[in-house]
Amino acid sequence: xxxxxxxxxxxxxxxxxxxxxxxxxxxxxxxxxxxxxxxxxxxxxxxxxxxxxxxxxxxxxxxxxxxxxxxxxxxxxxxxxxxxxxxxxxxxxxxxxxxxxxxxxxxxxxxxxxxxxxxxxxxxxxxxxxxxxxxxxxxxxxxxxxxxxxxxxxxxxxxxxxxxxxxxxxxxxxxxxxxxxxxxxxxxxxxxxxxxxxxxxxxxxxxxxxxxxxxxxxxxxxxxxxxxxxxxxxxxxxxxxxxxxxxxxxxxxxxxxxxxxxxxxxxxxxxxxxxxxxxxxxxxxxxxxxxxxxxxxxxxxxxxxxxxxxxxxxxxxxxxxxxxxxx
Amino acid sequence: xxxxxxxxxxxxxxxxxxxxxxxxxxxxxxxxxxxxxxxxxxxxxxxxxxxxxxxxxxxxxxxxxxxxxxxxxxxxxxxxxxxxxxxxxxxxxxxxxxxxxxxxxxxxxxxxxxxxxxxxxxxxxxxxxxxxxxxxxxxxxxxxxxxxxxxxxxxxxxxxxxxxxxxxxxxxxxxxxxxxxxxxxxxxxxxxxxxxxxxxxxxxxxxxxxxxxxxxxxxxxxxxxxxxxxxxxxxxxxxxxxxxxxxxxxxxxxxxxxxxxxxxxxxxxxxxxxxxxxxxxxxxxxxxxxxxxxxxxxxxxxxxxxxxxxxxxx
Numbered sequence: 001x002x003x004x005x006x007x008x009x010x011x012x013x014x015x016x017x018x019x020x021x022x023x024x025x026x027x028x029x030x031x032x033x034x035x036x037x038x039x040x041x042x043x044x045x046x047x048x049x050x051x052x053x054x055x056x057x058x059x060x061x062x063x064x065x066x067x068x069x070x071x072x073x074x075x076x077x078x079x080x081x082x083x084x085x086x087x088x089x090x091x092x093x094x095x096x097x098x099x100x101x102x103x104x105x106x107x108x109x110x111x112x113x114x115x116x117x118x119x120x121x122x123x124x125x126x127x128x129x130x131x132x133x134x135x136x137x138x139x140x141x142x143x144x145x146x147x148x149x150x151x152x153x154x155x156x157x158x159x160x161x162x163x164x165x166x167x168x169x170x171x172x173x174x175x176x177x178x179x180x181x182x183x184x185x186x187x188x189x190x191x192x193x194x195x196x197x198x199x200x201x202x203x204x205x206x207x208x209x210x211x212x213x214x215x216x217x218x219x220x221x222x223x224x225x226x227x228x229x230x231x232x233x234x235x236x237x238x239x240x241x242x243x244x245x246x247x248x249x250x251x252x253x254x255x256x257x258x259x260x261x262x263x264x265x266x267x268x269x270x271x272x273x274x275x276x277x278x279x280x281x282x283x284x285x286x287x288x289x290x291x292x293x294x295x296x297x298x299x300x301x302x303x304x305x306x307x308x309x310x311x312x313x314x315x316x317x318x319x320x321x322x323x324x325x326x327x
Numbered sequence: 328x329x330x331x332x333x334x335x336x337x338x339x340x341x342x343x344x345x346x347x348x349x350x351x352x353x354x355x356x357x358x359x360x361x362x363x364x365x366x367x368x369x370x371x372x373x374x375x376x377x378x379x380x381x382x383x384x385x386x387x388x389x390x391x392x393x394x395x396x397x398x399x400x401x402x403x404x405x406x407x408x409x410x411x412x413x414x415x416x417x418x419x420x421x422x423x424x425x426x427x428x429x430x431x432x433x434x435x436x437x438x439x440x441x442x443x444x445x446x447x448x449x450x451x452x453x454x455x456x457x458x459x460x461x462x463x464x465x466x467x468x469x470x471x472x473x474x475x476x477x478x479x480x481x482x483x484x485x486x487x488x489x490x491x492x493x494x495x496x497x498x499x500x501x502x503x504x505x506x507x508x509x510x511x512x513x514x515x516x517x518x519x520x521x522x523x524x525x526x527x528x529x530x531x532x533x534x535x536x537x538x539x540x541x542x543x544x545x546x547x548x549x550x551x552x553x554x555x556x557x558x559x560x561x562x563x564x565x566x567x568x569x570x571x572x573x574x575x576x577x578x579x580x581x582x583x584x585x586x587x588x589x590x591x592x593x594x595x596x597x598x599x600x601x602x603x604x605x606x607x608x609x610x611x612x613x614x615x616x617x618x619x620x621x622x623x624x625x626x627x628x629x630x631x632x633x634x635x636x637x638x639x640x641x
Binding site: 077 | 352354357359360363367370462466467468469471483484557560561562563565567568570571608609612613615617618
């Protein structure tokens with residue numbers, strides 16, 4: 001019968017396909033008795049998380065262990081399922097970059113119940129008593145730095161903010177920005193809109209804001225991808241010379257835009273450092289050492305003056321030999 | 328039931344997938360992991376049961392993801408704005424959620440039945456309207472469920488006798504009800520008739536308008552229930568959640584053998600389709616397959632399943 005034949009053929013294809021992935025992705029069990037860890041990101045469609053993952057992976061592989069990296073695609077329910085899959089597989093610890101800082105609670109409770117330590121990376125969670133520790137950039141300071149950099153060139157700036165308001169890291173950045181901006185009496189925040197934290201999300205919103213606020217002279221998108229979206233909208237409207245863009249991130253793309261004169265500043269985070277510290281803290285915990293709860297990784301302001309120096313430093317960090325196990 | 332023969336390759340695929348993934352994930356078939364699997368598929372399966380009816384009658388509902396988010400925010404709004412401490416506020420909250428969903432379903436259904444606008448366009452529009460309405464709550468920020476709302480939180484996180492997750496029980500009840508409706512009632516036969524040939528169904532005296540409205544309401548109401556489970560599992564209503572859920576539900580429906588042109592399909596097929604999608608998600612995750620490759624494998628499986636569907640009808 002034809003149907004059965006096709007079903008069989010598809011079965012065979014699947015087997016071939018799967019055994020293919022198996023070889024490329026060498027299943028953890030095959031590689032000795034190393035421990036297994038998992039990390040779940042809100043998205044991998046952002047170079048920040050790719051760098052963070054590299055920093056983490058270097059430490060874990062230097063210990064002879066393995067890391068499974070999963071992408072939750074901004075979907076809280078998928079993230080919950082991803083984390084549950086990792087915990088039931090028997091990982092020794094999970095690194096979580098939450099989509100929704102409140103919605104992650106169920107996963108943290110599951111970790112508590114199963115005795116799997118959870119380390120939160122980049123964006124904090126609300127129920128901090130349920131996690132081992134949180135490792136993130138000093139996001140409030142990042143927002144302050146952006147406002148200060150803006151004030152130096154335009155103390156009377158009329159600003160719009162492109163937010164990603166489900167994310168606590170971004171909430172902190174905006175809070176820091178607002179706090180610092182309030183120190184300049186002539187600076188005014190016209191509006192805060194959702195820019196979705198992505199290039200394709202920020203572009204149309206920026207275009208709309210340009211139409212609504214002809215007087216606007218500056219924009220604070222909360223990360224490099226949304227800054228690139230805003231810049232693209234400003235360019236196509238011929239307004240890039242009138243509007244100053246300041247942001248937070250420090251990705252290669254963002255610094256590239258600074259060097260091209262399109263972006264004024266980015267408060268650079270150190271994603272590799274976040275990944276490295278997060279992994280080391282988990283190892284310290286597994287060795288029975290106490291770990292502090294709230295770990296802030298410093299940020300630094302990057303403008304045209306120090307863009308080249310920053311890029312060089314970044315590159316040497318990427319090629320650095322990871323610390324020896326137990327170091 | 329019309330035919331159970333098409334279920335054989337689906338069951339076969341499930342067995343093959345489980346055995347395959349077991350090579351890389353030794354504890355794949357542990358009771359705990361399997362219970363977790365059923366819990367993970369519950370939201371998608373409940374939406375997919377309703378979507379089966381819609382697709383079977385020749386329609387489509389793209390609004391389910393956005394309606395899911397709106398139901399979550401609306402029900403948590405009722406839950407929290409009452410100010411009451413009683414967990415029984417879950418009852419009016421849930422009723423409000425289902426009512427909002429049914430309203431959208433009725434809107435979709437009436438437009439689909441009374442106008443010549445394709446359902447794809449109608450539900451694309453209601454998707455945007457529902458999303459906007461959801462984002463209107465709390466300025467688009469998540470709305471946490473207070474800890475004392477134990478009944479509402481139990482809907483997504485509770486376990487009956489410590490074993491059976493509540494969402495799975497809800498999924499099984501939804502399955503039985505929709506399967507009986509489709510396969511053992513006159514209305515169910517009408518659905519097949521409408522999907523097979525709208526004009527023939529109309530001429531033979533089937534009340535096509537009423538039935539069309541009914542399928543969209545059932546689909547939306549089930550989405551409402553799924554939305555409250557989703558909200559409960561996330562301990563908060565998330566106005567931006569549910570994006571892409573319509574595609575995941577459609578995937579379960581077509582993998583389960585329902586024809587996109589209507590008239591062919593069964594409810595057990597959809598349940599098996601949702602299980603296949605769930606096994607793929609879990610298996611690929613637990614086998615440590617790179618996330619980029621996961622998309623490709625899922626795409627191939629969906630394509631393969633629809634390929635079988637096309638050949639079957641030749």
